[in-house]
């Protein structure tokens with residue numbers, strides 16, 4: 001089974017690479033009845049929420065840009081950590097990555113970027129993330145009364161900051177990363193969480209990272225309170241606005257947790273949305 005899917009966006013080649021997956025519990029939706037979750041899943045027997053961990057590779061012809069690095073096999077178990085196999089399928093080697101862009105510092109986006117000895121996998125890359133994200137995770141006072149998941153994940157974010165050290169550059173939430181490649185502000189999931197927008201020859205693509213961590217639920221009720229969003233109210237507003245934009249402007253998209261790997265469109269469906277294409 002292939003772990004990648006590719007598509008041309010203008011002159012650029014986009015590849016979504018799958019690192020593996022895991023299952024979460026219904027407690028990710030603390031304000032939603034279990035019965036409603038099962039009904040949205042369309043399966044009265046289901047008691048888990050399956051998700052996938054993806055990474056996005058952008059080949060511009062001049063640069064190889066990697067967005068996120070998957071989770072590795074430690075944090076969410078051995079069903080993940082398959083990014084090296086996905087890389088083999090692309091024909092690009094990790095040392096050929098010129099820019100390593102981080103959507104946010106949650107473990108499922110960074111832990112695949114160092115080996116068992118703590119050495120960086122993307123040894124020749126400049127690392128780019130938003131200033132908001134960097135400042136959030138490196139400031140002790142943000143963790144005095146934070147959720148348990150944030151407190152337990154912080155050491156991994158700090159490992160990342162230490163391992164990549166002075167190769168990290170911080171920029172704004174709408175800054176350019178390369179010609180035709182820029183951050184797209186999707187803050188709320190974390191304070192500096194961003195998607196990546198690609199525009200080439202009149203074509204557009206948006207990598208939405210963690211806009212839809214559990215696609216089965218969040219597409220249907222994007223306004224719902226989702227436990228892994230740091231600012232739940234803001235994240236819900238961001239999700240609604242982004243899904244509306246993707247559907248209205250018919251922008252091709254993929255994300256950090258979309259099953260497939262898949263590059264597709266979002267279309268309205270009832271009071272929510274569904275994937276198409």
Ligand SMILES: [Zn+2]
Nearest residue numbers: 106108210256
């Ligand atoms: Zn994620």
